[in-house]
Amino acid sequence: MMKEKGLYRGIVLSALAFFAVLCLFWFGFGNAQRANSREKLQVTQAAIQKGIVSCYAVEGFYPPNIKYLEEHYGITIDHSKYIVHYETAGENVMPSVEVLEKDGNS
DSSP, rough: OOHHHHHHHHHHHHHHHHHHHHHHHHHHHHHHHHHHHHHHHHHHHHHHHHHHHHHHHHSSSSOSHHHHHHHOOOOOOTTEEEEEOOOOOOSSSOOOEEETTTTTTO
């Protein structure tokens, strides 16, 4: 009887330990995925800003829209993941740009 209680206790403790480790891995994976998503968004934002400045330096005016940057400066935006708000106030005024994730996480 005493051995059965010890065996049962060992199985329960092992199962709990396994579950705890599994939860830690799951939590860590989720955090890594969120950090990667934020980094990709920042890289996209930086690429757009660099393209805007390059366009002004080469052509003497800011790009009229995002499509212009994609076609003439090789900027690649994953439109299935991101919404880009691009607002211009004139050819010689730097546009306002905001990149957001479509699912609303940023």
